[in-house]
Amino acid sequence: MKDIPQILKKAVLFLLFSLMTINLQAQEKEYYPDPDPAIRERLEEWKDLKFGLLMHWGTYSQWGIVESWSICPEDLSWASGGRKQGVADNYTDYVKAYENLKNTFNPVKFNPEKWATAAKDAGMKYMVFTTKHHDGFCMFDSKYTDYKITDKGSPFSTNPRSNVTKEIFSAFRKENFWIGAYFSKPDWHTDTYWWKQFPPSDRNANYSIQKHPEQWKKFVDFTHNQINELASDYGKLDILWLDGGWVRKTSDDEVKKYLADVSEGSRWARNPQNQDIDMPRLVKEVRAKQPKLIVVDRAVPGEQQNYLTPEQHIPEAGLPYPWETCMTMGNSWSYVPNDVYKPANELIEKLVDIVSKGGNYLLNIGPGPDGELDPVAYQRLKEIGTWIKTNREAIYGSRMFNVFGEGEKIRYTQTKDGDTKYIFLFDFPKEKQLLTKIPFSKNTKLQLLGSKSNLSWKQKGDAVEVNVPASLKSVTDHVWVIKVSN
Known part of the structure; x- marks a missing residue:
């Protein structure tokens, strides 16, 4: 009989985990408007744009694998199952080989003006670029790490356009695009997140934040410093697009909503804890440099999630708040050889479906390791642009009818x-x-x-x-x- 309370406790916890399982539909039900009228007005302007370009690009493009996730020690088909075969016999050596990709990344065909022209001709009005994904590799010249494309260990560092984020933002800004910076809150390279004193066990910080608050403070400072670099040194920014929703403030007794992945039937974290990086202070800092900056703290309900971002799907009837479907043109977010791209007709119908439901469409294309887009991607953009030229007045600046x-x-x-x-x-x-x-x-x-x-x-x-x-x-x-x- 003495075991019954423990059994009941486990049953209750299991039930709580099941009830709190996060999926995109659940996230879409929570929205907290920004208290600043200027930001709300800016969101209305953003809603007029309708169509944008997202680009996942990093050292992982050389192997043609999933972005970042292959170094995450979770038994997920799209993480460990997405690893480059024949690289290493064990996890530790694999991570070393992955991080050594910095030393061979040399996108000699990098031409952001070509990207910007193709996107503009397709009718796109804003862009979001991955300045840093979860693996921590910076596609900008951060002074807070040497794990970056501009480091002397990278062969591309000698190229006059090695600070690719600055070059991309400049090229698209010249074509009158709104500029968005994707930035991953978790960083699996820095010692202040995956501390080398302990092996990582999942996507989260691999040490007890409660026991080592000084180590967490270093990570918070590191994160704020890098985002403030982007806000200070890269021209006018319109959108700060933060990914990695498990890095968030949460109470000690809250069953964290991101714990269960329904599709995989697995747990996202073995040691859930409060990973607060003080988002209110961060937003205040960056808006001091970038007034009217739209901030998207993805999948974290609160005032710092200015619009919602359903991923790879379109809400059945739209949403009553600002939203954007982010979706791949091919099957993968990042470059993979011989990826299969959606036909133009499907892409146009998705654009229309999203716009009719009051949303924006952020379409992702992953550049290859040489810095080029697939020729099929250029062709799709051209076909979309031809359609847009005829029908633009029905798309831009439009709003949802009383039925979609x-x-x-x-x-x-x-x-x-x-x-x-x-x-x-x-x-x-x-x-x-x-x-x-x-x-x-x-x-x-x-x-x-x-x-x-x-x-x-x-x-x-x-x-x-x-x-x-x-x-x-x-x-x-x-x-x-x-x-x-x-």
Whole structure:
């Protein structure tokens, strides 16, 4: 009988872990508006942009493997299962080999102006670049570490464009892009996070923060210093995009929401603890240098998560707050050989679906180890851009209609004042198009974007029947857009 309380305790803890399992849908239910009206106004401007570029790039691109995660000692298919084969027989030697990639990283074809031009022609308006991922390798010239692309041990350090973050930001800024800096809060290279006195056991700090507060303070200072470098030395920043949501403030008795990975049926942490880096102070510091900076502390509900970032999926009916779907163009976030890129039609339909639901679309492409994008990626951007040029007025600056669409093949947007609506048809009508969700009046005029002729329509019971002549199918190769105005 004396064992019953312990059994009950374990059962209760298991239940709590199950109930608190974090997934993106749960995260999407929490949002805390920034108290600063200027930031809220800036978010409205960001919502006008609609379409952005995300780039994961680092030393891992040389091996063509998952970004950072192969050095994480967790038994996850996309972490340990994503390791480069034939490199080492044990974890310790593998990490050494991984970190030695700094000594061979030499992207001699690096040309950020080419990236910026392609992204601009595709209709993208903002960009987010991985200045540092979880592995801790800095793609900028940080004075707080030698694990960086500009270190003398890196062959690219002698290149006049070795500070690639500065070069990328400058090239995109010249094309009038909003500039976003991705930065990983956890750093698996620095001794202040994965302390060499102890072996790492998972993605978290590998020592007791409560027992060693001085070591944690060093890490907090290190993190603040690096982010302040980006805010001070790299021109105007518009977005600070922080990843690694397990580095967060949490009470000692809180069952941390990020503990369980449902898809893998495993635990994210063996020793959960408070990993507070004082985000309010950090935001105050960087906004002193970058006023109106949008801060995205991903997956951490609070005032420092200015917009939400569902990953690799589109919310079923949108979200009632600022949000952005981040999604890969291929199958991987970082470069892998022979990656399979989504067809242009699918990418355009995803853009329309997201925008119709009030979100932005942040599309990721991973540059290769030589500094080039895959030719297929350039082709996809070109195809998207051709469609955007015809239909841009239905995308940029638009807002969600009172319903986002009808079924799976029709979507709506409207102008901010609501005077003009847009109907997106994923399939060109074989016969007349029936619409049931959007109101028409006797003075309503319809025009297919890309054509100067008006479309005829008539009321048919509770629906509207629109005549779209077959000759107009050639105005685009993908989604057809009808402009509705009075």
